[in-house]
Amino acid sequence: WYKNFPVEDDRIYQALLRGRLDVTRRNHLELELEKSQTQVGRDSVSLTDISGEQTDLAEQHITASADHTFNRLTLKLTGTVADYNYENQAPVEVFDPAVADFVPFQDIRDYREDEIKLGSTYQLKPDTAVLLEGVINERVYRQPIDSAGFRKDSSGFRLLSGMTFALTGRLTGTLSGGWGEQQSVDDRLSPVEGPLIDADVIWQPDPLSKIEFIARTEIDETSLTDSLGAIDYYYELSAQHAFWRYLVLGTYVSYEKANYADDPGKACRLPHYLVIRPIHYRSGRW
Template structure:
């Protein structure tokens, strides 16, 4: 019994040891090999005729398992003819199909496929790259130096073109980075190449489109831009939907206002003897401007008003103030602050510093400037500030005669040094030392006194912001002022300066202001006066557009060297109703009580006023 095997048989050294082995050619083996279409059978292994079929099968199996034979793939000998035929058909069919799809760019050796299936053909021409170009290989995955468990450790198959914008050309980390090419208006549909044979690679390339080159336009959606839309921000809720919007002038936000009022005053002249009431009108205009810069800041606040009385003409008076502040951020820890201020107001005809018998109100003017710098060293801050203030008085009308008051005009030059340390983000205690000098335009006043003086003030306090409900600054200290005239004694007094804002609730706010200082006087034998002032204002919003404000004020002035004390008590109530951002209606009531320890100078006054305010 003979078995045909492929290969050259057992090694030459072992052929003599194997019984019944001989080299011969079996016609049946040749016929079987031709049917398989595989390699021809070269050797035949024959067993003696006396051996049984079972023994022959065992010997054959043992021969296949022996390590000294040249049959390294044992599973081939166990396959039957039908299995070998089934295994060969896919091998013969995959290569032509891959060549049809990929053309000359087929991995492997295109020449071998052409020689075995199609015979010799024209050499394939290299493909010229066309736009859009491929991106560079991902260095983390596709390069030979790829690292990590996802690295392929090999060169990618660049024959398969990847479509841009499809997520396969990831280089920047996410799909859709590269804009897709412009859509083609006309394209050739792919031909049916099933079962087709091509004479050369050019025919296959022409009939079958290359992988990755779309035959239809690539679009995310018709009419939709492939660029990622900008992220939408959540609109910020407005604190006051009825607040004026203002006007944009370059980088400045300007909020102008105009107000017209009318009302009644029970004592326009603030006289303790003649108490005659009169109706009045009042007009006021203002501008508030704030810069919108990334660095530095500019604030402008201008206000001017005029009040005219219908029955008493000499009680008419102007009033107004202006403030311009500029902050320069030189570095992160160094800032420069500058400020210009101006104010116009009037004195009551019964004021103690005016000449006796003055008629009407006498205007006075105040202008000032300040320049300072603050340097931060971590939590420690050091600030130095210089100030210049100018106070000027107009001539007084005494019985139709204008009396010069230049002797009251003075200039004040001051310098302050403040050192603070931030113990927490909301609390920063500080120590402040200040010195100033007051110089009058006329060295000797009408009473023969030289009133130029020098003063020193020391304060200790803190700025605070507690839970965003309590903010402000409070300081207490002591001041000393020495005069050039030896007849005027040195003034010494405690001083306080405090500004507090307390948000009681989202609808209620309390503001408290307290201040003290040493003021000038023209009274004979009096060095000056110590003045204390304090106000409290409570604002409550009943509706989003309806608010009420109640105020209470107290002031006391004590003159040194003479027996004179003045006390002022004020209270008031204001109502405001906003129709919209542009128009608001206002109404107010004010009470004023002035008391002095002198005859015929104390008085009371009641004022009622209504008006409209326009804020374009």
């Protein structure tokens, strides 16, 4: 909470219920229910008002999955139904010359997403495995046509392959790459497509230090009327060190870029961050 800048206040919560049933040693069923609220900031790919308050985003989803292990091969099927609801800000009216009157403007980004994911992991060695993942999804908007007359409903897919590894006990992580595409039902809008990069690699030069690299790619929605969305690339490099038993300090630098479909000129380079912060501090044993 900010004393002098209440528009920057963060109102975030999450409620999560997760269960797992071990049918056999090789078969498992999982169910997850979640409801959360976050804020969509002004550096977001999808925004409505850069001068007003941050927009509350309410998200709820249900996820069910089943997996089976065949010796070294593990297959997992996951289905998710998610609902995204953007809070409407204070009423705004825009003059429409076609009707010679003011028309109320509301947030029209609310949508539901249905997703099915099939993942496979093959264990080459106890500390090395290769993975392959395929995802198909469908996004349906509550308001099917935006203010410019475009239909934003879409369907898409993602294909990723990579590996998980643990080398010498000091270098561990996951690396994967692939291709993703989101195609609108409106042929006038170009698809959001491009390479995907996901990574989480940790290097521990000694027991007291850790260096971590994170990369992730998401196909995001946008409030721009002439674009279906953007591919968002995020990279982060962080380091931390335990100076004493009860004090661990860390720093990180991050970079984020969003490439919009239909208009490369709208490529948005989001802010870089260089932060030094205490990872955690303990004054006692617990």
